Amino acid sequence: MIEIGEVTVPAATVARLPFYLRALRDLLSDGVTTTSSSGLAERSGVGSAQLRKDLSYLGSFGTRGVGYDVETLASSISAALGLGSEHRLAIVGVGNLGNALANYSGYAARGFRLVALIDADPDVVGRSAAGLEVEHSDRLEEILAARGVSMVILATPGAAAQAVAERIVACGVREILSFSPVALQLPDDVVVRSVDVAGELQILAFHAAARHAQSGDAVGVDGDPAVAGVQPSA
Numbered sequence: 001m002i003e004i005g006e007v008t009v010p011a012a013t014v015a016r017l018p019f020y021l022r023a024l025r026d027l028l029s030d031g032v033t034t035t036s037s038s039g040l041a042e043r044s045g046v047g048s049a050q051l052r053k054d055l056s057y058l059g060s061f062g063t064r065g066v067g068y069d070v071e072t073l074a075s076s077i078s079a080a081l082g083l084g085s086e087h088r089l090a091i092v093g094v095g096n097l098g099n100a101l102a103n104y105s106g107y108a109a110r111g112f113r114l115v116a117l118i119d120a121d122p123d124v125v126g127r128s129a130a131g132l133e134v135e136h137s138d139r140l141e142e143i144l145a146a147r148g149v150s151m152v153i154l155a156t157p158g159a160a161a162q163a164v165a166e167r168i169v170a171c172g173v174r175e176i177l178s179f180s181p182v183a184l185q186l187p188d189d190v191v192v193r194s195v196d197v198a199g200e201l202q203i204l205a206f207h208a209a210a211r212h213a214q215s216g217d218a219v220g221v222d223g224d225p226a227v228a229g230v231q232p233s234a
């Protein structure tokens with residue numbers, strides 16, 4: 001459970017709020033001002049009962065027979081997610097992944113501003129991405145403080161991740177999005193979200209194997225024995 005203002009919201013609900021917000025912003029850009037819970041649920045990819053339950057944690061927004069006011073609901077979800085004010089973001093580890101993430105153009109529209117790129121490799125330092133110059137990690141503390149960084153994307157190799165994360169946390173940063181393949185050991189008040197693309201693909205492989213098993217087809221996608229070998233649980 002996560003505290004949002006004075007209410008406690010299940011972590012799974014918080015994880016779905018960005019999907020609702022994205023769907024609402026799409027509706028707004030299509031000029032749609034009201035939406036039904038079923039319409040919003042469909043756009044968000046969740047069931048409408050789930051959506052109504054999730055939104056009930058944030059207060060009462062819908063009007064029976066009319067639906068939700070798109071702008072009001074989007075503002076409420078934004079506020080609940082703490083997106084009212086801009087989050088200043090740094091990427092630490094600007095290799096293949098960090099560079100690709102730096103060049104993502106969607107941060108500003110979602111309330112984030114990329115303000116620093118940091119790397120340890122002298123060959124990488126000085127390169128430019130997204131209008132920023134990569135700076136040396138020797139100056140990490142100084143850079144995070146000077147730019148008011150509140151969130152960090154960590155994309156260093158696993159071997160460096162723990163030590164770098166500790167330095168980031170010592171600067172007061174409490175939210176880290178980690179792509180590094182290690183379980184970071186950090187104080188309890190630090191929130192780490194870990195992204196594992198290969199792990200997500202394994203989950204898809206599991207579902208593919210389950211579907212093939214149900215249809216009596218023992219061979220996985222494209223005959224891949226690794227996929228075929230995954231056994232779904234009951």
Ligand SMILES: NC(=O)c1ccc[n+]([C@@H]2O[C@H](COP(=O)([O-])OP(=O)(O)OC[C@H]3O[C@@H](n4cnc5c(N)ncnc54)[C@H](O)[C@@H]3O)[C@@H](O)[C@H]2O)c1
Pocket residue numbers: 092093094095096097098118119120121124137155156157158160164178179180181195196197198
């Ligand atoms: N989670 C995922 O889904 C996923 C997907 C791809 C890669 N990864 C992981 O992300 C990380 C980055 O992958 P990549 O392909 O970009 O690797 P990369 O080697 O291209 O980039 C890593 C960068 O980190 C820098 N670095 C090393 N030590 C550092 C330190 N102490 N401080 C600051 N920078 C430092 C390196 O100089 C390099 O530029 C790896 O750990 C990789 O395993 C995760």
